[in-house]
Amino acid sequence: MPPKNFTIATMNLRNLQIPGGLTYRGKKTKKKEFDGKIAWTASMLKELDADVIGFQELWHPDALEKAFKEAGLFTDYELISTLDSKGITVALAVKRPLNVVHSKWEREVPKELILKKSEKSFQFEPDYEIDINIDNFSRAVLRANVEIEEGLNVIFYVAHLKSKLPMDISRESYLDDDIKTHRTALGAALSTIRRTAEAAGLRVILNKTLRDTDIPVVLMGDLNDSHNSVTHSIITEDPSYRLFHKSRRGNRSDRGMYSVATMQKLRSLRDVYYTYIHDGFRESLDHILVSEQFYDHSRNRIWSFEETRVLNDHIDDKKGKGYASDHGVVVSKFRYDPADK
Helix, strand or coil, X not given: CCCCCEEEEEEEEEEECCCCCECHHHCECCHHHHHHHHXXXXXHHHHHCCCEEEEEEECCHHHHHHHHHHCCCHHHEEEECCCCCCCCEEEEEEECXXXXXXXXXXXXXXXXXXXEECCCCCCCCCCCCEEECCCEEEEEEEEEXXXXXXXXXXXXXXXXCCCCCCCCCCHHHHCCHHHHXXXXXXXXXXXXXXXXXXXXXXXXXXXXXXXXXXXXXXXXXXXXXXXXXXXXXXXXXXXXXXXCCCCCCCCCCCCCCEEHHHHHHCCCCCCCCCCEEECCEEECCEEEEECHHHCCCCCCCCEEEEEEEEECHHHHCHHHCCCCCCECEEEEEEEECCCCC
């Protein structure tokens, strides 16, 4: 019988590609680099010993398979990965005897993602129009229905939203020197708009999955924003957390997604939660979000939250930067503990 207690992890692979394969800006992966990345990834997989692992920045399925083989874990897991025309993609590993019932890739944003504001229709409404058209996610979102035991399934989503890296402005804008001077600010704005739209697209998908159901849902991945960001708020829909015993907050949240980072902080004496360092600034870009079935105070609880760890020593270690991921790995444990009905 599959264990009802399980551990979830999310891991950015930092452009894991087979030798000779191309990554960002046409960079070709060298054999030495590949071997180093495989060795580091394999060591991390063994340390994690997680039941379900979401991956980001994978360029070729064979590279991930190689890491699991190097770790001696290839037969222990079912891997869900794909070759994508855009190159970079996400993946999922599910430890047997947990069973992947069904999986699919969400490449197009939901048709309900209409980001359009018309001219003002009320007296005090701002007089401007907005019309943003986005057809697909920058990286396809993976959805997998995983059977924990007969009659008990969890839907897992793995996502990798648009980064904060400024996008290239249009070719026409580059011809105008006055506009080109501001390309960094304009490119950063474009990236933010894109990431925010993708966050809204994820929320639409979650609404469809969660609303008026008791299906346990987990969303994990590199969302490229902190847990205090607007995009994070859009995705989670800011469910209530219970902060003292007599409070009824968190008793029910049909569509909310709870952050394991927040749940850990509510029981920690200090905050050392970060998964990424950029120019000396520490922030959390990698997240595990769970539905109310994983929240201790929900009347629909199935699992209790035990702990979250962030394996991030390697991003402070200069010696490991050549082959280690530049992101911390988030690991959360849950215990089977249904609420009394």
